Amino acid sequence: MQQLPLEPADIKMLRRKLIPFFAFAGFSGMIFAFIGFSFLGKSKDPMAFDDIALYVFVGFGLIFFGVVGYMIWAVFADLKRGVKHRISGIVTNKRLNVHHSQTHHSPTGRGNSSKTTRHYYLYIDDEEHSVEFKHYNKAKVGMHIVLDKAPKSKMTLALEITGKEVVDQDAHRSESQTNGKFLQTTFPEVKLTPKDEEVLKSLFKSQQKARYIWLAPTLVMLIAFIANGLYGLLVFFFPVVIIPAYQIYKIIRLYRNYQLSKSYGLKRGVPTIIEDKTTFTSNRSKSAQRLRTTIGVITVESVTFDQLQVGDRLVVFKPKYGKQPLSIMTMDQKEYYLY
Incomplete structure (x- = not known):
């Protein structure tokens, strides 16, 4: 200093x-x-x-x-x-x-x-x-x-x-082209392993639980309105109707995607590159290590976080029906599960 x-x-x-x-x-x-x-x-x-x-x-x-x-x-x-x-x-x-x-x-x-x-x-x-x-x-x-x-x-x-100056412009251009080609790579689908199925089930339960937390209080309010014959007030308190209906739709969709992904039996690989790393802390939730990648933010374990560096190329495995990742794999074939 x-x-x-x-x-x-x-x-x-x-x-x-x-x-x-x-x-x-x-x-x-x-x-x-x-x-x-x-x-x-x-x-x-x-x-x-x-x-x-x-x-x-x-x-x-x-x-x-x-x-x-x-x-x-x-x-x-x-x-x-x-x-x-x-x-x-x-x-x-x-x-x-x-x-x-x-x-x-x-x-x-x-x-x-x-x-x-x-x-x-x-x-x-x-x-x-x-x-x-x-x-x-x-x-x-x-x-x-x-x-x-x-x-x-x-x-x-x-x-x-x-330190942003690039001494070798040709090497920098070559690396950019290599990264571009990597991000356009299409990986063949891979069969789900028992560990993948376990992670998929855990992911489904956690997402379902989050939906039930939003559903329960609004559904209780809706039942209370109907039980007391306050149908007219539902026009003004329309979120009491919309929120439960939306959450029920999302729960049904989650269950459908889970069953389809499990019966399909394959997972798809999506190429990505780490752009940045950050640690999230809060007084209401536990700490989380996050990777900012070209396809979005991915939360990983602290051990995985320490081993990965900015610029690393990864393959993110996702279920056939769903957006949440199951695991990530480095170029040296090391796979890290996220749940």
Whole structure:
């Protein structure tokens, strides 16, 4: 990691970042002031909240504005110090973290609101660094990048992809032609193995379970409407009719495709190339390793994830009737099952 002086463009970016901070702090201050004056105005009311509620309100305000104040101070500190940190190296992994939170607006639990926050990280030579989405999307695993960050505020000032120059144009052109021909290859269908049939059954059950989760609550509501003779309200609450009908259709179709694929007894191979790799984490679901390929995103086991690299050619095996992959095979004939 290098320490370099801030450039004029960096200073301009940091100053521009202060504008939303001050706007947010001012807007939040007005909201807190309005709530505070309304609260204090009712303090003589015997039905008003007690002193504990006031202390909680003041404490929350201090913590909230303390956090906002620290963020503003960190930007000013970076401007005053006039330096930035430059990190360069190979992108060894990427991580998307999704955090779900829920806020209760009343003691009865009504009026709850949920919030989803996404954080993006790049691993440069196996060291994690937070970045914005545009930088996360720009960099791919295996690329050599140069990342400039402010030391205090941790803001990303710039991200440059280096090492993209192709020394041997003929070799690059030949590789592109080889990849193009590979993606147009038609592979013969292969007989389903006992492991394939097991994975196919597991895939069918998981998809069926997901459909039943959507079907059950809406079907209960529909039965309740019909049992109480509220047919007229179904015109306004039409999703209560549409959702169960759609889910039942999808369940029947899943079962049909499963039986057809099993009786057909063959699986088809689809060529693809890995374009990028990323790790997904969340506070509501388990971590997942994902490969972004030319035919879409494929979730794999962590062991498989570590063994595959960007640019690898794969054959994705799918059932004859269905879109979900069963397994992937590398060019050295190693097959990895996905379920």
